[in-house]
Amino acid sequence: MSSLLTNSAAMVALNTLRGINESMGTTQNRISTGLRVADASDNAAYWSIATTMKSDNKALSAVQDALGLGAATVDVAFTAMDKAVKVVDDIKAKLTAATDGTVDKNKIQSDIKELQGQLRTIAASANFSGENWLQQDMEKDNLAKKITGSFTRDASGATEIKNIDVDTSTVVLVDTQATDASDSGILSKSLKGDWDAGWLTYTAGTNAVAASAGPPSVAAVPGVAPSFDIAVPADKAEGIEVKAYRLALQDKIDGLSDSEYADFDEAKAKAYLVDVKKSVDKLGKFSVLDMDISTLGKTASDQAVLRVAINAVDEQLSEMTTAATNLGSAKKRITMQKEFVTNLSDSITRGVGQLVDADMNAESTRLKALQTQQQLGIQALSIANAGAQNILSLFR
Known part of the structure; x- marks a missing residue:
């Protein structure tokens, strides 16, 4: 039955065309944004997970920056400690040379004094972004350093910042506190x-x-x-x-x-x-920084004191070697954690992408199909609308 008031074929064609246009709009939006889930209306569960993980990834990016800062601080301290070890080794060699009774101890002390000054310079220069681990007030300063190491979220959604702890009490070369009696710096403390x-x-x-x-x-x-x-x-x-x-x-x-x-x-x-x-x-x-052998002579007691001083410097050299080892271990730990956080961040990015990213190959293919369907829909609507003209021709 044909009707002038109701064109059922046109209604069906129009409804089909409307659905095609809606699907095309969705596909075009995915292609333009690159996202399959752009907001909560697309998929509430996936959008919620992706939003949370993206936020956590930003926190991990901040952790990477903190680890980079920590690595630089440790690297500066390690470099300075390594240089200080070589200087103290030179002092030990000078003291050993002084055991020869024919050597002028005043001249040797002149060399040692310059080396002691160099040690002070090294300790004072081991500074990065206001942090100097080799020269601290061991009575007032916080010697337990904390470097932000990770950002975690448990199953309940609770977040936590985990730190890498570095005990700098064993690496301080110069203790800047005013009381000499309690000076604990490796180089500045009294060995008496x-x-x-x-x-x-x-x-x-x-x-x-x-x-x-x-x-x-x-x-x-x-x-x-x-x-x-x-x-x-x-x-x-x-x-x-x-x-x-x-x-x-x-x-x-x-x-x-x-x-x-x-x-x-x-x-x-x-x-x-x-x-x-x-x-x-x-x-x-x-102390290693103040020791003076210029007045030691050739007497048996003077020679005994000189030998003991060499042993004392050697003990401090061993302590510095241990400190350098500790700094090297901390440096390696921070480097490993930094690499892990970088890989973790990349994994989260890939995981979020699998949830919300659009498959551009599939979307481009779908768009081509929808464009064809749209053309056919328009043609079908045109044919349905022509039915009324065909009825009019019956009355001519």
Whole structure:
């Protein structure tokens, strides 16, 4: 049945064309934006997940920046520490050369003074963005450094910032606090230690005899020589002073004849240590940065003090090597974490893309098909609208 009032064919064709145009609009929007899910109306679940993950990815980008800053700070400290180790090694070599009695200790001290100045410069220059880990006030400054390492979100949606902790208390070369007594810097702390004359222990010699097995007779046992030691209490520090006394006393004893040794009692030992103290005091403030050997002479006690000073510097060199190792480990940890965060950020980006990105190959193919359907729809609508004209021709 044909009707002038209701054109069913045109209505069907128009409705089909309207659907095609709507689908084409969606496809064109996906092509122009590159997104399959551009807002919540496209897919609420996917849009919500993608929005959250994009926000987390921005936080990870900030973490990458923080790790870069931390890596630079550690790298500066490590570079300065590595250079300082070489300078202290040079000081040790100068002190060793000074053990030769023919060498002018004033000239050697002049070289050592320049090296000490270089160490101060290195410590003061190890600064990056206001952070100097090698020169700090170990009493007031926060030595437990924290570098932002990651941004995490658990299953419940709670977020957390995780840090990489670096303990700089073991790497400080120069302690800037005002109190010298509590200075703990590797280079600036006093190596003198504690000393009390009462710590000298003396054991007198004996002439014991013992009975032999067999026929009744006695055999004399060689006398036990007197012995000396310096026993430092557990709550006291054994530094250069005690070690110098112990070494000088041993050198003194080794140089005595048997008869002189037998006559070398506690009083004579203490009297000798009074002379050794004069040699000990010549070193000055007893730190690597202030040690002065210019007034040390060729006496046995002076030589003993010089040998102990070399050992003390060597111990500080070992401590600096350990500090450099710690910094190197921290540097490696930060580099590994930075690489991980970068890869994690890339993975999140890919995951979000799989949720919301449009497949451009599929969308372009779909657009071509919709354009063909649109043309056919327009043609069908045109044919349906021509039906009324055909009815009019029946009345001619």
